[in-house]
Amino acid sequence: MPRKICVAFGCEELAEAGLSHCQTHEAIRQEKIAARKAAAQQSEEAQANRRLYRSAAWQRAAKGFLAKHPLCAHCAELGLVVPAREVDHVEPHRGDRAKFWDRSNWQPLCKPCHSRKTAGEVFHRTPRG
Template identity: 40%
Template sequence: MPKQVCARWRETGCNKLVELPKRYCDGCEADGAGKDTRPSAAARLYDAWWRRESKAFLAENPVAVDIFGEHHGRLFAAEVVDHKKPHRGDVVLFRDKSNWQGLTRSDHSRKTALEDGGFGNARKRGG
């Protein structure tokens, strides 16, 4: 079986080899690596109200915003509602529809990774 370095090597410097498909060595796994510690979607405000209102928003705003300037005049369907300024748990900002925009799923994932520090990006402060 092929091996790879423990997935925590960037955070902790752990350089133990693990057999695929495992991602973490036994020591890092025992320390809680790989466990999802985020609160539930509803606890992060994405509840029935959000599902209803975001669906209505997409129906009223069906064209995706070109936030990266890469659509080159082509129109794409808005697939997800994005918060222009990250709400970081602020209910007022979360529900402020002037802070919403429709994005393609791909653009939303890219924007979120850039803002929240995914894929090796540093987390941006503020929003």
Template identity: 40%
Template sequence: MPTVHKVKFPKAGVQTEASHQGRTEANRDIYGSSRWKKTSKNHLRNHPFCIRCAAIGKQTLATVTDHIVPINQDGEPWDPENHQSLCLKCHQKKSARERHQQKHA
């Protein structure tokens, strides 16, 4: 039976300036909405494992519904084809790469 790696959840309400990632008002109108919370919860229910960990043979529970194409780069926020399940560690790595690319663009 495969091993499921547990992931620590971030503390509620803790955000840094970096969490805005170049977004205006951090897209609060989307991420703070009940519609997004339901969308994200349903996505994680249907796709419970991190796709990036799965690509390297690890089975890690996903904790984040991520936009493949970020909203601040004209990604469609409500399109299920633009959603992917990530663990917190993979999401942080992806976000850091996006911030780096944005600085050097």
């Protein structure tokens, strides 16, 4: 794979193979990502959501939903048969308990699909059904 110049402004080093930044700027980029993730986990919204998702009521409801909807909805759109492991809120509830418990707002997703969707919502505020 051909290597290119680092995309960081003013840097003339070669980017790491398969990446857009040199070793120094890639490390800086990864530190920023880690800091953003840590900050997101410390927010009041994240802490309140953790309490909701850890509740016995949610654990029972999610288990029952997955028993009735065992395949990942996003993978199914691509013609793939992948077991769902998590219940996702199609439209983020953002702490709204009515939306949290609205089963018509739930969808079954595999771990990679759910992680990808949630990251987009948390870091870019881009909802995806």
